[in-house]
């Protein structure tokens with residue numbers, strides 16, 4: 689992987705103006721990428737995250753809204769997970785993160801995100817394939833991930849890549865009386 693250190697995101701116009709998908713360069717993220725990654729991941733998940741829906745019903749949790757909670761979550765991801773990024777023309781366009789259970793040779797993919805202005809160009813599929821290849825390099829024989837039932841783009845992508853649905857769950861929330 690290249691060690692090129694670039695930490696900027698494509699502006700809307702940069703991806704909007706590109707007529708063809710550009711070739712991607714994959715590498716592990718380093719600390720200088722984290723600020724741009726944080727921004728990209730939060731904007732990518734804004735339309736679908738359950739944390740935002742919880743805020744709409746219950747309000748911020750102890751004063752922390754969903755964006756702040758995502759920032760805290762991402763700080764933990766960057767500290768504890770394998771984080772891969774994809775760059776195009778010097779900009780971060782996609783990322784994936786995962787942990788590895790060496791005992792079970794199982795990779796847990798936690799996050800997969802494509803910059804909103806770059807979605808629908810095949811980058812998510814490429815990023816997912818690169819993460820699976822990376823997990824295989826780490827000794828994994830299987831991979832697991834979770835996706836909200838109503839995340840149509842995510843579920844279609846995973847099904848089309850051969851993932852098999854093994855369970856469904858519901859995320860419940862309550863203000864403790």
Ligand SMILES: CC(C)(COP(=O)(O)OP(=O)(O)OC[C@H]1O[C@@H](n2cnc3c(N)ncnc32)[C@H](O)[C@@H]1OP(=O)(O)O)[C@@H](O)C(=O)NCCC(=O)NCCS
Pocket residue numbers: 732733736800801802803806807808809810811812813814834835836839840841842844845848
């Ligand atoms: C889900 C996500 C990673 C897909 O990345 P992408 O680059 O937009 O998707 P791709 O262009 O690689 O498309 C791959 C497949 O996803 C599905 N897909 C992508 N966008 C879609 C949309 N708007 N509606 C329905 N299906 C869609 C299609 O099956 C597509 O394959 P096709 O083009 O052959 O039909 C991206 O949309 C994203 O970051 N979303 C927000 C974060 C997220 O949901 N992450 C996954 C959580 S589990």
